[in-house]
Amino acid sequence: MNLLFVLAVMMVAAEAAPGLDFGFPSIHSAPIFPAPVIPSPIFPAPTIIKSFSAPVISPPLIKAPIVAPSPFIKTIAPVPVIKHVAPATSYASITHYAVSPVVKLSVTRDQRMTVKRFYNKILPAHHQYVDLNKVLWSKNRYLTKMENVTENGKIYTVMSKETPVSPDLHNLVGVKSRSTVYKKKDVYKRLSIVLAILIVILFIAFIIALAEYIRASKMSKTICVSEECIRSAANLKLSMDLSVNPCDDFYKFTCGRWSNEHPNHGWYPHFSSFETADEKVAISVLEFLKSNMSNKYPLPVRQAKDLYLSCMDTATLDKLGYNGIIKYLHEVKLPVMPNFFNKTAHADFKFDWIKVEVALKKTFAMDNFIGLLVDADIYNRSRNVIYMGTPDSPCPLPSPVKSKNNQKIARRNNVEEKDLEKEKLKAEAYKRMVKEVIKRLSLNISSKVPNDLLVDEAANVIWNITSDLTELADINSTNNDLQFYKFKIDELQSLSDDYVGKNNLSSKVSWRRYVTVMFDNVANVTLDLNSTDYIYVPLEEVNYLPELAAYVSSIPDIYLELYMWWITTYTMILSTTTEMADLVARESEPFVTSTTYRSRSLDCTSLVINFMGVAVSYGIVDKTFTQSIKPKVETMLSDIKSAFIERVKRLKWMDKETKQATLEKTKEMISFIGFPEWLMDKEIIEQYYTNITMRNDTFLENMMAMVKLFTPTQLESLREETERTWKTDPTTVNAYNYFSDNSITVPIAILTQPFYHLGLEVLNYGAIGSILGHELTHGFDNIGRRFDKFGNYKQWWSNATIETFENKTQCFINQYGNFSIPTIEQKVDGQRTLGENLADNGGLHHAYLAYKNVVKKNGEESKLPGFQNFSSKQLFFIAFGSIWCESIDRDSLKFQLENDEHCPSSLRVIGTLQNSHEFAEAFKCPLGSNMNPKRERCRIW
Numbered sequence: 001m002n003l004l005f006v007l008a009v010m011m012v013a014a015e016a017a018p019g020l021d022f023g024f025p026s027i028h029s030a031p032i033f034p035a036p037v038i039p040s041p042i043f044p045a046p047t048i049i050k051s052f053s054a055p056v057i058s059p060p061l062i063k064a065p066i067v068a069p070s071p072f073i074k075t076i077a078p079v080p081v082i083k084h085v086a087p088a089t090s091y092a093s094i095t096h097y098a099v100s101p102v103v104k105l106s107v108t109r110d111q112r113m114t115v116k117r118f119y120n121k122i123l124p125a126h127h128q129y130v131d132l133n134k135v136l137w138s139k140n141r142y143l144t145k146m147e148n149v150t151e152n153g154k155i156y157t158v159m160s161k162e163t164p165v166s167p168d169l170h171n172l173v174g175v176k177s178r179s180t181v182y183k184k185k186d187v188y189k190r191l192s193i194v195l196a197i198l199i200v201i202l203f204i205a206f207i208i209a210l211a212e213y214i215r216a217s218k219m220s221k222t223i224c225v226s227e228e229c230i231r232s233a234a235n236l237k238l239s240m241d242l243s244v245n246p247c248d249d250f251y252k253f254t255c256g257r258w259s260n261e262h263p264n265h266g267w268y269p270h271f272s273s274f275e276t277a278d279e280k281v282a283i284s285v286l287e288f289l290k291s292n293m294s295n296k297y298p299l300p301v302r303q304a305k306d307l308y309l310s311c312m313d314t315a316t317l318d319k320l321g322y323n324g325i326i327k328y329l330h331e332v333k334l335p336v337m338p339n340f341f342n343k344t345a346h347a348d349f350k351f352d353w354i355k356v357e358v359a360l361k362k363t364f365a366m367d368n369f370i371g372l373l374v375d376a377d378i379y380n381r382s383r384n385v386i387y388m389g390t391p392d393s394p395c396p397l398p399s400p401v402k403s404k405n406n407q408k409i410a411r412r413n414n415v416e417e418k419d420l421e422k423e424k425l426k427a428e429a430y431k432r433m434v435k436e437v438i439k440r441l442s443l444n445i446s447s448k449v450p451n452d453l454l455v456d457e458a459a460n461v462i463w464n465i466t467s468d469l470t471e472l473a474d475i476n477s478t479n480n481d482l483q484f485y486k487f488k489i490d491e492l493q494s495l496s497d498d499y500v501g502k503n504n505l506s507s508k509v510s511w512r513r514y515v516t517v518m519f520d521n522v523a524n525v526t527l528d529l530n531s532t533d534y535i536y537v538p539l540e541e542v543n544y545l546p547e548l549a550a551y552v553s554s555i556p557d558i559y560l561e562l563y564m565w566w567i568t569t570y571t572m573i574l575s576t577t578t579e580m581a582d583l584v585a586r587e588s589e590p591f592v593t594s595t596t597y598r599s600r601s602l603d604c605t606s607l608v609i610n611f612m613g614v615a616v617s618y619g620i621v622d623k624t625f626t627q628s629i630k631p632k633v634e635t636m637l638s639d640i641k642s643a644f645i646e647r648v649k650r651l652k653w654m655d656k657e658t659k660q661a662t663l664e665k666t667k668e669m670i671s672f673i674g675f676p677e678w679l680m681d682k683e684i685i686e687q688y689y690t691n692i693t694m695r696n697d698t699f700l701e702n703m704m705a706m707v708k709l710f711t712p713t714q715l716e717s718l719r720e721e722t723e724r725t726w727k728t729d730p731t732t733v734n735a736y737n738y739f740s741d742n743s744i745t746v747p748i749a750i751l752t753q754p755f756y757h758l759g760l761e762v763l764n765y766g767a768i769g770s771i772l773g774h775e776l777t778h779g780f781d782n783i784g785r786r787f788d789k790f791g792n793y794k795q796w797w798s799n800a801t802i803e804t805f806e807n808k809t810q811c812f813i814n815q816y817g818n819f820s821i822p823t824i825e826q827k828v829d830g831q832r833t834l835g836e837n838l839a840d841n842g843g844l845h846h847a848y849l850a851y852k853n854v855v856k857k858n859g860e861e862s863k864l865p866g867f868q869n870f871s872s873k874q875l876f877f878i879a880f881g882s883i884w885c886e887s888i889d890r891d892s893l894k895f896q897l898e899n900d901e902h903c904p905s906s907l908r909v910i911g912t913l914q915n916s917h918e919f920a921e922a923f924k925c926p927l928g929s930n931m932n933p934k935r936e937r938c939r940i941w
């Protein structure tokens with residue numbers, strides 16, 4: 001892990017996706033490198049497995065509310081209208097009851113039987129006019145009102161009554177019997193009131209039940225045809241390979257056809273859902289930058305457009321030629337052409353490399369030999385301190401060789417034969433490019449063109465130093481403990497001097513001088529290196545600085561100057577003429593290229609996003625986001641947090657005190673969703689980009705106006721406290737947990753398809769929900785758990801709980817450590833990827849629990865069109881799998897296996913789901929299948 005320290009992991013990283021650290025963050029934080037650009041991959045065709053079993057519909061998460069098919073019968077039918085019943089007449093007096101149609105009675109069986117009995121009693125069985133069976137058993141006939149019957153000149157009323165219908169006089173009464181009316185008056189009155197109340201209650205209950213029934217039937221039976229649902233359905237359907245058994249390889253089941261549907265046009269070596277979202281951002285920013293901008297826009301927004309225009313103005317770039325290079329070489333105290341090409345200068349040449357190293361850092365924000373960073377003290381975030389170690393900040397200016405991937409074009413031990421050959425070719429190509437650039441440049445900026453032999457030698461020197469430094473700084477980090485040595489500067493010096501002395505060299509390195517020159521003229525900072533100002537060096541990099549000191553001391557000054565001249569020149573080379581840019585592109589093709597170059601307009605857009613992400617966000621974000629979307633995402637996060645909290649409360653492996661502290665940390669964890677609210681405030685955004693001048697025709701100058709602010713701003717913060725605030729641009733398609741802030745950041749750029757706005761909550765929870773859960777769980781992974789609720793690195797768990805936790809992690813280390821990729825003979829590093837794997841596993845689980853709670857609260861959702869045969873549980877997991885669809889070439893995969901703390905995406909899906917019994921249940925995966933293996937499931941969170 002060759003980073004400017006584990007800090008990058010500890011405070012800035014922990015992102016959801018691998019290799020996505022492009023996006024030049026705000027000018028107040030350390031620059032992050034643009035995405036690597038190397039040749040595009042051809043994704044291996046998915047294996048077709050015929051034994052696919054169709055997904056089985058599993059029972060809904062909760063039962064739909066039960067509503068009887070005909071609520072009328074039970075609740076309303078036999079309406080007891082006694083209140084209006086006419087006076088009773090003794091039924092005994094009725095001997096001839098001749099009119100059959102009056103027998104319109106309610107339909108429950110009991111009633112029918114009772115009424116039948118009743119009529120049989122009052123009517124002679126032989127009565128010729130009545131067909132009781134026919135009348136009484138006919139269905140769907142209700143007695144909803146009184147029926148008048150005339151018998152022997154008397155009028156009777158037939159009423160219905162609550163079950164059972166009593167063969168009582170009340171049901172067949174003489175209409176005009178006044179005496180009975182008076183006699184029963186009070187009883188009727190009371191009964192009437194009671195019944196009226198009952199009717200009202202029953203009616204309300206009926207309405208509620210009806211509404212619930214309609215809602216439930218709507219939710220569970222309808223198909224969602226919103227634009228979002230249709231888009232999600234199409235995207236998922238076209239990416240899935242239904243010929244694959246989901247229990248064999250869920251990644252292929254979900255993503256098997258993704259590459260066909262998302263052809264990589266060659267701009268990315270690693271093309272995934274994250275890049276597709278990134279492209280959407282780029283294109284909307286491009287449209288915005290091309291639009292007319294009135295003066296009403298904040299100045300930085302208009303400046304972003306100027307930066308774009310200046311990048312597009314190749315005519316002016318050609319006209320300016322190499323003036324920019326000359327100017328900035330001068331600023332960093334380097335000659336226009338290095339003294340290496342002046343043979344007479346070689347003998348006694350002296351070169352102050354520290355002065356230039358500092359100048360490069362301050363002017364170009366670039367670490368060259370030494371990495372330096374001012375950031376929150378890992379042990380006490382209320383103050384900032386100085387960190388030193390391997391170089392980790394490359395210059396933000398566009399350059400063809402920037403990625404860590406490409407820095408690896410160096411000779412290394414333990415590489416496969418095939419790769420060694422490739423490395424050699426790359427080295428040759430690199431040297432050829434160096435030579436061509438030197439020749440072309442010297443023609444233009446110096447009167448003398450060095451001879452070929454000298455240029456050859458220069459290319460060799462440059463290559464050797466480049467590869468030596470790469471090797472020196474290639475430290476494979478396993479420092480999960482994040483231990484830092486706090487050095488007094490003199491201690492560091494004597495450590496270095498010892499090492500240099502052992503190598504029989506005389507030291508050219510004074511660390512005190514390096515740091516002192518660095519902080520020269522920095523406002524509000526007076527260093528006290530003898531007592532209070534320590535240098536923090538990561539444990540694993542403690543040897544780097546002494547080794548570097550020895551290395552630098554072993555190199556002739558003339559070489560050092562040549563190398564630093566080259567690095568500086570090369571950093572600016574793409575910001576000069578079209579001719580030079582073409583030359584570099586052509587010559588560097590064998591070791592860097594994408595197979596296809598993007599249009600300049602898109603490249604320029606990406607550059608503007610990297611430099612002025614906050615300003616362009618002003619132009620592209622949905623202005624209603626804060627009111628409409630943000631609260632929903634916050635609710636989702638809070639649902640997931642609640643699920644996590646519930647989980648923690650039930651944990652058996654954690655003691656009570658640690659549990660309490662864990663709950664407190666969860667509560668204290670803050671989130672930054674979408675974009676900073678001040679983004680829409682013209683005054684604040686102008687203040688944010690204060691002191692920057694831009695013109696629409698000075699590309700290099702424009703970029704440098706910003707780059708030159710980075711380091712001084714950071715150095716000035718040494719005596720300040722790092723704010724808990726936004727530390728990435730809203731335009732970044734990623735999410736973060738900043739351990740030292742105990743915060744989660746979810747930029748608006750990731751709140752898009754295929755992560756969010758998917759039409760159904762089940763999809764949203766499966767996708768962005770699992771990412772939110774991932775970031776939340778990071779706070780409690782093997783590294784995050786070491787930071788307390790305030791973001792300070794300290795022990796806040798009990799020893800016993802730590803021990804149990806560590807033991808439990810072994811399950812994950814073993815599980816992932818056994819994974820390999822068929823095309824590469826290399827296994828996943830279960831230890832290095834542990835934190836990410838814990839976050840993936842916990843994240844998915846909590847998102848799932850949170851979703852279940854949502855269903856409990858709101859009921860089942862509609863179906864996704866084309867997915868009616870899939871249960872909502874299954875859809876949840878499909879949505880989760882789909883966010884990790886990608887095409888990746890062998891080189892990138894290999895690089896990822898060797899360096900990244902994230903597993904290859906396919907294994908992130910498989911590994912996580914193998915541990916999910918909910919998944920196995922949803923897809924009915926037989927025990928022993930690949931996705932439901934016969935072993936203990938790993939689970940911590």
Ligand SMILES: [Zn+2]
Pocket residue numbers: 014015016017774778836839
């Ligand atoms: Zn992560």
